[in-house]
């Protein structure tokens with residue numbers, strides 16, 4: 001199918017989640033350590049209706065990513081290392097919207113900062129590319145590698161058409177994806193429990 005036909009065939013508003021399961025090494029490890037939202041999870045019916053999802057992040061180690069489902073979408077929780085946090089300032093001149101000012105997928109006020117999060121260490125983002133809805137892959141290891149620039153500092157690569165995002169989900173310039181990854185409403189119920197789908201402004 002041509003790109004144009006693909007564009008027509010995919011309704012961007014519905015943003016079908018195309019599960020591309022590349023780069024799942026770290027995810028798999030975490031999934032074993034932390035069962036999918038375990039006992040905190042609401043019923044399937046409640047989740048489908050958009051109920052907030054509580055997530056225990058106590059087992060998440062620096063450099064690991066946990067994926068949970070909210071409203072049928074994958075939501076990533078990444079515990080960033082200090083090196084990954086440092087990388088955020090290095091790439092800002094290469095980003096399309098470094099300050100999260102675009103309004104297509106408005107970034108909540110509490111995440112409109114360089115790290116796009118409430119707590120610097122933890123990034124919470126919807127793992128769906130803002131181009132045509134593929135799920136980007138983890139590319140956390142810096143350095144030259146296929147489909148990435150030689151000065152790559154770590155982030156995410158969308159395998160569908162090559163859009164790249166930094167460790168805060170900010171899209172690089174001149175890529176098919178027009179916007180940063182969406183940050184869902186969320187809040188901390190405690191140091192170890194996150195609530196996805198609701199925040200203090202709701």
Ligand code: FES
Pocket residue numbers: 129130131132133134158159160161162163176177
């Ligand atoms: S869906 Fe096209 S670059 Fe991600």
